[in-house]
Amino acid sequence: MQPLHLSLKTRVPQVAITKLIIAANILVFAAMLLNGAGIWHSPNAIQLAWGANFGPATQDGEWWRLGTAMFLHFGVIHLLINVWSLWDAGQLVERMYGHLRFACIYMLSGLSGNLVSLVIQGDSAVSGGASGAIFGVYGALLTFLWLERKSLTRHEFRWLFWGASVFSVATIIFGFIVPGIDNSAHIGGFLTGILSSIVFSQSFEVKTIARNTRLLAGGAIVLAFVILVINIPTPKYRWSDELLVRKKVDEFLLKDQAINRSWLQIMHEGNNGEATFDSLAEHIDEAISEPYEQSFEQLSQLPNDPALPSAAKLQNLLQYVEKRKSESQVLADKIRSKPIMQLPPP
Numbered sequence: 001m002q003p004l005h006l007s008l009k010t011r012v013p014q015v016a017i018t019k020l021i022i023a024a025n026i027l028v029f030a031a032m033l034l035n036g037a038g039i040w041h042s043p044n045a046i047q048l049a050w051g052a053n054f055g056p057a058t059q060d061g062e063w064w065r066l067g068t069a070m071f072l073h074f075g076v077i078h079l080l081i082n083v084w085s086l087w088d089a090g091q092l093v094e095r096m097y098g099h100l101r102f103a104c105i106y107m108l109s110g111l112s113g114n115l116v117s118l119v120i121q122g123d124s125a126v127s128g129g130a131s132g133a134i135f136g137v138y139g140a141l142l143t144f145l146w147l148e149r150k151s152l153t154r155h156e157f158r159w160l161f162w163g164a165s166v167f168s169v170a171t172i173i174f175g176f177i178v179p180g181i182d183n184s185a186h187i188g189g190f191l192t193g194i195l196s197s198i199v200f201s202q203s204f205e206v207k208t209i210a211r212n213t214r215l216l217a218g219g220a221i222v223l224a225f226v227i228l229v230i231n232i233p234t235p236k237y238r239w240s241d242e243l244l245v246r247k248k249v250d251e252f253l254l255k256d257q258a259i260n261r262s263w264l265q266i267m268h269e270g271n272n273g274e275a276t277f278d279s280l281a282e283h284i285d286e287a288i289s290e291p292y293e294q295s296f297e298q299l300s301q302l303p304n305d306p307a308l309p310s311a312a313k314l315q316n317l318l319q320y321v322e323k324r325k326s327e328s329q330v331l332a333d334k335i336r337s338k339p340i341m342q343l344p345p346p
Contacts, residue, residue, distance in 0.1 A: 017099050018086060039075065054125075054126045054127070057239035089134070092141065110189060112228070113131075113184075117184045119228050140194070198214060198217035199221070201214075246310055256295075266284060266287065281335040289329050
């Protein structure tokens with residue numbers, strides 16, 4: 001679709017809301033690059049850390065992700081496509097509806113698109129991007145052009161309306177063909193853009209939409225939000241539980257490194273005859289067995305949910321800790337009972 005131009009009777013001085021939104025998306029992408037994101041593709045872990053939409057996280061009290069996900073992109077191609085689409089239609093629609101109305105349409109479309117994505121995708125995908133909001137902008141554009149078709153020249157209407165229609169339909173069809181595209185957010189944002197544009201409509205011919213029609217469109221938006229919220233699938237696990245497990249596992253891995261360094265020191269003392277057998281056994285108890293026992297107790301108290309992505313790693317660590325604890329206790333008992341010349345490697 002070629003850049004859109006508006007040659008209507010009334011011109012409104014531009015306030016750069018569209019440009020500010022574009023700048024915000026670019027700045028967020030640049031900040032993510034500086035913090036480990038890839039220029040062509042960003043790992044899900046980074047997207048989640050920056051506020052991507054994901055069932056277990058969003059529903060675990062982090063509902064703000066429905067908004068922050070609108071400003072995240074998974075790579076420079078994803079960003080450029082959305083920036084071009086918003087630049088193409090955003091400034092035009094901003095002049096059609098006014099700056100505040102345009103901002104409301106954009107935000108409502110983005111939020112509803114992400115909410116639809118949450119209902120459809122659930123736990124299966126980490127999603128982000130401005131495309132849901134941008135599809136709302138195109139929905140608002142088409143609504144305005146249709147309502148104002150008699151105020152436009154035939155060429156102007158056909159060029160703008162059918163150009164936007166072809167772009168919207170082709171992109172949605174493309175989303176069904178290519179895996180990894182969040183088409184649910186596109187469709188949800190597009191439909192919300194149509195409805196919200198009726199609520200916030202204004203006319204260059206001073207012929208506004210009937211109040212009852214506006215109320216009906218507004219009621220439809222509210223009802224859709226309620227239905228979507230009711231039908232959000234229950235997440236398979238709590239995101240806060242997963243974060244807690246990850247944190248404690250990382251803490252143990254650092255602690256395990258320190259325990260192994262202590263073990264190397266004990267080996268050195270034992271092989272060089274620098275300590276008595278009793279002191280070696282006591283050292284093993286204090287520096288090896290007891291830390292492993294404490295770690296086992298701490299790891300055992302973590303959420304035991306098989307659905308957690310880190311559940312298998314946690315179980316493997318528990319087995320590892322229990323084994324190291326038992327081996328160190330057995331070794332300490334042997335050292336106390338009889339002399340040994342060398343200690344086994346860790």
